[in-house]
Amino acid sequence: MRVAILDTPAALSWDETKAAMGPGDRGYPVTGTDDEGWLAAATAALADGPVDGVVAFSEPHVVAAALIAEELGLPGPGVRAAVVSRNKLMQRELFGRAGLAQPAHFHARDADAAAGFAAGRWPVIAKPLSGSGSHGVQVLGDESELRAWAAGHGDRETFLVEEFLDGPEVSVEALLVDGEVRFSNVTDKTVSGLPFRVELEHHVPAALAPAVRAAIERVLIGVTTAIGLRTGVVHLELILQAGGPSVVEIAARTPGDYLMDVIEAATGVDLYDAVIAAACGLPLEIGKSRPDVASVWFPTPAAGTVESIEGAESIDRMPGVVKIEIDVLPGDEVHPLRSSMDRVGMVIYRAPDRDGLDDLLTAIRSRLIFKIR
Structure with a gap:
C-alpha cells in the first residue's frame, strides 16, 4: 500500500520519517494541530486518490480520523467513541450509567467548587478534561495545593477532581x-x-x-x-x-x-x-509465537544540564535488549518528571521469565550513566 502521512512539518522533516517512507508514500503537513487542522490535511490527501484505511496513531487526531473513516464507509472506532475517548468527563458519565466501577469524581468549574468536593477526601487527583501522557494530571494533598494547581491551569474553563485510588x-x-x-x-x-x-x-x-x-x-x-x-x-x-x-x-x-x-x-x-x-477490512493474522516476558524502562536522571551519557552503545549489544533510544544530548536540559513529555529515553528488553527480566534491568541500570550538572 501507499501511505499518506499527516503530521506536523517538523515531524515530516525528521530523518527517521524520511527513511521510513517508501516509493509512492507522501507526507501532508498539518499547520494546526486542532481537529480543523487535521481535517484540512486529510482533504488534501483525499484529493490525491482513494483511501483503503484510516489509522489514528496519536491523541490529537483521533476525532478527525474517525470522521474521515465514517465519511468513506471504512472500518473505524466510530465518531461517538472517538469523541468520548477524548473527554474524561464524558467517559465518567457513560461509565457511571453502565455501572462500571470508577473513582468518585466532580466536574469543577472553579477552585471553590473543587475544594468543596475534595473536603474530607484528601488526597485527590486534578486533571484536565482532555489530553494525554499524564500532562496536567496531579495528586493534590490539601486545599492550598488544589488552588495552586487551578491557578496554574487558568486557561482551562473546567476540570475534573477525583478521589485518589x-x-x-x-x-x-x-x-x-x-x-x-x-x-x-x-x-x-x-x-x-x-x-x-x-x-x-x-x-x-x-x-x-x-x-x-x-x-x-x-x-x-x-x-x-x-x-x-x-x-x-x-x-x-x-x-x-x-x-x-x-x-x-x-x-x-x-x-x-x-x-x-x-x-x-x-x-x-x-x-x-x-x-x-x-x-482496511483485511483478515487478521494474530498468533502468539513467543512465550517471553518483556518490558520498557524509562530512565529518570536528576534534573539539570546533561554533561555526558555513557553506556548506551554497550547496552544496545546486550543479549535480551530489543531497542534503546536516548532523546537528549550533552548540553540539553533534563526537566523534573511531571509527565511522559519529560522523559529522556527508553530501553525495551525481554527475557524468558520475570526474574530474568529484573536481572537484565539491574544490569542495564548499572551501565547507563547520565552525568548531570
Whole structure:
C-alpha cells in the first residue's frame, strides 16, 4: 500500500520519517494541530486518490480520523467513541450509567467548587478534561495545593477532581473488529511517587491471577460497549482494588510508551500489522509465537544540564535488549518528571521469565550513566 502521512512539518522533516517512507508514500503537513487542522490535511490527501484505511496513531487526531473513516464507509472506532475517548468527563458519565466501577469524581468549574468536593477526601487527583501522557494530571494533598494547581491551569474553563485510588495500575491493549475483541493484552506498570504518577516501567504480560484477568476482560467489554467502539485498537487504564478493577480512562488509538513494541517483543504479535489490517477490512493474522516476558524502562536522571551519557552503545549489544533510544544530548536540559513529555529515553528488553527480566534491568541500570550538572 501507499501511505499518506499527516503530521506536523517538523515531524515530516525528521530523518527517521524520511527513511521510513517508501516509493509512492507522501507526507501532508498539518499547520494546526486542532481537529480543523487535521481535517484540512486529510482533504488534501483525499484529493490525491482513494483511501483503503484510516489509522489514528496519536491523541490529537483521533476525532478527525474517525470522521474521515465514517465519511468513506471504512472500518473505524466510530465518531461517538472517538469523541468520548477524548473527554474524561464524558467517559465518567457513560461509565457511571453502565455501572462500571470508577473513582468518585466532580466536574469543577472553579477552585471553590473543587475544594468543596475534595473536603474530607484528601488526597485527590486534578486533571484536565482532555489530553494525554499524564500532562496536567496531579495528586493534590490539601486545599492550598488544589488552588495552586487551578491557578496554574487558568486557561482551562473546567476540570475534573477525583478521589485518589491507591493500588496496582495496569493497562489493557486490545484490538476490536465490529465490536468483538480479537486480541487483548494486560500490562502492569511501575509509576513514580506522588504527586505526578508518571509511568517508569511497563511489563508484558502482567503477572495476575486468572480471576483478576477475567475481571479485567469483563471491564474491557463493558467499557468498549459503553462508548460504542466498533473497530480499532484501544488503550484502557485501570487501578486494581479489593472489589475489582476501577476504570481510569480509555483511549481509542494506538497506545503510547512503545507498548506495541513491548507486546511484540514478549509475544511475537505484530500489533502494527493487525491495526492496519483491521482499518482496511483485511483478515487478521494474530498468533502468539513467543512465550517471553518483556518490558520498557524509562530512565529518570536528576534534573539539570546533561554533561555526558555513557553506556548506551554497550547496552544496545546486550543479549535480551530489543531497542534503546536516548532523546537528549550533552548540553540539553533534563526537566523534573511531571509527565511522559519529560522523559529522556527508553530501553525495551525481554527475557524468558520475570526474574530474568529484573536481572537484565539491574544490569542495564548499572551501565547507563547520565552525568548531570
